[in-house]
Amino acid sequence: MSTDDTTTTDDASTESSCGASTATDGGAAAETTTDSACGGATTDTTTESACGGATSSSSSGCGASSDDDEEEVGATVDDFEADPGQLVAVGLGPGQPEGMTARAKRALADVDHIVGYTTYVELLPDEITDDAEEIYDTPMCGEVSRTEEAIDRALAGNDVAIIGSGDPNVYALAGLALEIIESKGATASALDFDVVPGVPAAQSCAARVGAPLVNDTVSVSLSDHLTDMPTIESRLHAVAKEGFTISIYNPWSRKRRENFEKCCEILLEHRPPETPVGVVHGAGREDEQTEIVELGELEALGETDLIDMTTTILVGNEDTYVWDDRMVTPRGYETKYDY
Ligand SMILES: C[S@@+](CC[C@H](N)C(=O)[O-])C[C@H]1O[C@@H](n2cnc3c(N)ncnc32)[C@H](O)[C@@H]1O
Known part of the structure; x- marks a missing residue:
């Protein structure tokens, strides 16, 4: 992760209702969603979900240790009415498209929504970002709200990938995703949760x-x-x-x-x-x-x-x-x- 790269791309930021009503229209990473109504929040905000009443509060606690900075999980499985979609944690490898596995590329091509840290979204090949229905990216930190966002989108019926550099099992979000799924009263099986490995740093x-x-x-x-x-x-x-x-x-x-x-x-x-x-x-x-x-x-x-x-x-x-x-x-x- 780069400490310098904490800006979001907001030229076409849209409010998501989790139901994929605001697609990126074939845009590249520059046209991503940063404002979600599906459980995620990038800073000290609370959002109301349009897909089941989720409220997720998040402070950017990266590097801080105060309890005040803890992120909290919002909606539970009972807040969602749709049949759940799939959630997959995808490891991108070191960064360049040629460092991604074929399986990772296929997994990203198969999902509706891609959720990730802005820097990683910007590393995705154009053919993947162009084809994604929605991309939700947030700056560094906010890992809990970002992961919850991915889960809520899947619980709302979308197929979702949460991406990260390297491998999802190496200082990354695969474990956090399972913990949050459990805390929401959902199950990994209901979301057909899968991990696609990547080359660790x-x-x-x-x-x-x-x-x-x-x-x-x-x-x-x-x-x-x-x-x-x-x-x-x-x-x-x-x-x-x-x-x-x-x-x-x-x-x-x-x-x-x-x-x-x-x-x-x-x-x-x-x-x-x-x-x-x-x-x-x-x-x-x-x-x-x-x-x-x-x-x-x-x-x-x-x-x-x-x-x-x-x-x-x-x-x-x-x-x-x-x-x-x-x-x-x-x-x-x-x-x-x-x-
Ligand atoms: C939160 S950890 C994520 C690790 C990642 N899941 C993996 O499997 O490599 C972030 C750290 O991974 C390392 N890292 C990630 N990408 C890197 C790269 N392209 N070159 C060197 N180190 C990298 C750095 O030490 C960075 O501080």
Whole structure:
């Protein structure tokens, strides 16, 4: 996710009544719906649903930890009269159309409505946005209201995709969707809920720097608005101490530069400063940048364009080395075979 990209495209924003009465008329991402009457709200607003009386309040609590910022789920299954449509969580992969799986493209072509974070909607190929009946996008944060919006649209009888980068099971919305469906008194089966996998950032980014993750690997997210920092720290200690290769997601933002500094400090407690680290910004996107550095150099990069919320950092283990500008983490074959 890019912290910079928080604007919505509102040149043709329409009010949705969830019943697909306001189609995008074959428009691209620029003609998307941002104002919904179907349970979603992008900021501190409450909306009344035209499809069953849903009220969903949402504050943009991204990065904040106050209880006041919690998003609340509105309508329940009893508020909807229609036969439900299908809800599918689709992983887009790293960002470019060629990084999407054929199954993801097919799933998006098959639905009526697409719901997602504005940046991801803008990454969709034109043929998908042109064909979608309705697109509902909101800026960063508001994950709960956005997910609820997708669910309410499906409960109102539409086939809906909720999209995200990478894979829906990696720091993404597949689990939240199931939790909200349950809290509404609906069932995943009634919505024929499905998950279409995508290539996670760790793997897209690993591919850019050779073969850094080939052995046992653990992912850690430095975003502390959902997991508190002491927990993140203790996980980092455990993972670094045990010698896993590490994929670090959500590594840096202005609000949480201390998390990144702390992370570098912890890694250096357990690994030599020469440990190879792959830093990949915007894999598969126009502003992609890739560098292989040493662990001892990592912290200083936190203040550069290379590391932000669209960067994944891949930390090698004690066996990882750099050869011919590529990271190599041996799988262990060398202990059994001569080559
Ligand atoms: C909320 S997580 C979503 C992860 C996603 N579901 C996945 O499977 O990769 C967002 C984080 O994923 C990573 N990320 C997403 N897209 C990326 C890309 N194109 N290049 C590098 N890292 C990316 C960054 O660490 C970012 O902060």
